[in-house]
Amino acid sequence: MAKRKKERIHQINHMLLEMANGNFFYRLERSMNKDSLEALSVTLNMLAEEIQEVMIHQGFANTNDTIKHIVQMSFILDSEGIIDMVNKHACTLLTIEYDDIIGIPFESLLTESSQTSWKKTWKTQLKNQNNVSDTSLVLTFKTKENLLIPNPCYLTTFQNKTTKERNTLITVIHHSKSQFELETDLKQRVTQFMDNSKQSTKTPITPFKQKLRLSFDDIKKLREGHDFIINNLDKKLPSLKEFALQLGTNEFKLKYGFKELYGTSVYRFLLEERLKKSQLLIQYTDMPLKQIAHTIGFKSFPHFSKSFKDRFGFSPKILRKKYLEKNGN
Known part of the structure; x- marks a missing residue:
């Protein structure tokens, strides 16, 4: 018992060192214990996941070098999985x-x-007779220090021309859905511009509206609004006019600037953050679902459940059930 406790403390210490070095993709393995070490492990996992998302999403909106996918690990296996x-x-x-x-x-x-x-x-992929076969699944890796790295993995099985055996390429990727949507929107606008430019010169083209230029002070106020939302998910957000006045700006700059910086509206961002937090609470805590709904600012559980299902494709109850089954509870 004492040995296991010492190992858990060592893992927590290592996790803190990694986070201090800017590595937020590690997770601590959960235990069946209900003690202070388990509570600390849950908190660190939630914190690391939140910071990882912020590091990926913030500061890259609407730029030419946006981050879309980050390749973390790559492996090539022989036909025996070596x-x-x-x-x-x-x-x-x-x-x-x-x-x-x-x-x-x-x-x-x-x-x-x-x-x-x-x-x-993998066995299913090996049986595929096509020259190249692709699929994907979520895998959790374990480091030498017993920290966890959960991520989507893309599998490509192919026939080695030299050995005639089936080999496997595994690519482990961390990707940002929100960033993907931003880039897709940018590509659509570029395509639309090119299509317009190909029209006949006789066809009048509606001139582009000049964009509002955001000053450093404007961006600072918008980031203050972003932080306020993140830290007050359980509270009702005031009207956009009142919220803008609290930040020292106006409603137009708040709506326009928030869309430019974060790729979404203020209320959509609030809903997304509430649902993201609820997902973490469902997976990494034993908090009752109704309490989670109240904690993240929903007035009723049915409203929360519907919003959650619309966002993730399954209900909070299903996620809790799947996670408990996965962890053998």
């Missing part, structure tokens, strides 16, 4: 030397629950 190649970044994330990874089974890098998902999906 690692033939791994990129250096994967070695760094897993805190394992390159020579120690090459030649070991890929599944040995995964948690027990992910090993089951991996074996089932």
